[in-house]
Amino acid sequence: MITSTHAAARTCRGTTQIVVAGDRPILTEALAVCLGDVKGFRVTGVADAHHQVVPTLRRTAADVLVVSGVSPRSLALADEVRRALPSCGVTLIADESTHPPLTRLRDSCRVGVVHRRARLAELIGTIRQVSAAAPAAGTEGAAAHDAAGGGAAQLKDRECSILRATVAGCTIKEIARDLYLAPGTVRNLASSAIRKLGARNRFDAARIAAERGLL
Structure with missing residues (x-):
C-alpha cells in the first residue's frame, strides 16, 4: 500500500518513453534532444536505420515511435511496428498528411500523422494522444x-x-x-x-x- 506523499505523486506521474527514427541522423538526433526536454517524455533510443528500429523499441520498451520523414520505406516500417509491437504507438512527421497511405494509417488510433510544418506543440500533443490510445x-x-x-x-x-x-x-x-x-x-x-x-x-x-x- 502506498503511504508516502512522494510515492503517491510518482504514481500519478506518467512518462511516455519514445524512440525517434529517421534517415537523416542530424535531424533525428536534434528531434530526440528536443523531445527529451519535454516534461513527461523520455527519449530511450534513436535509430537511423530501418533494421535498428524494432530491436530498439523492444530493448527500451518504448511507448511511441516517432518517425521523422515519411517515405514508402517508413510507411512499411509503421506497418511492421504495428504488427510486431501492437502496444507501441507510431507518430509520423510527413510532407503531405493527406497522402492515401497515410490516410489509411490514420484510421488506426495508434498512429498519428503531423505535417512537417506543424508547430512543436502539435507534435507533442499528437504523441500524447497516440500514447494514450495504445494498449498496454x-x-x-x-x-x-x-x-x-x-x-x-x-x-x-x-x-x-x-x-x-x-x-x-x-x-x-x-x-x-x-x-x-x-x-x-x-x-x-x-x-x-x-x-x-x-x-x-x-x-x-x-x-x-x-x-x-x-x-
Missing part, C-alpha cells in the same frame, strides 16, 4: 483470454495509469495535471476502464484491476 504491453494476450472467458480486461496504458493514480488517492484534477491530459479525457478513459472491468466507479475499477494484477 501484454494486453493482446489478455484480450485472447477474454474471448475464452478468462475475464481479464484489455486496459490501455493510460487507463492503467489513471487507475494506479486512483489507488494512490489522486483526484481527477491531479491525474490530469500529472499525465498532461484534459480532465475530460481522464474521465473518458476512467469510464472506459470502468466499463471494461464491470466496475461501479473509478475506485471500484482500481480495486478490481489491482486484484487481477493488471496494475
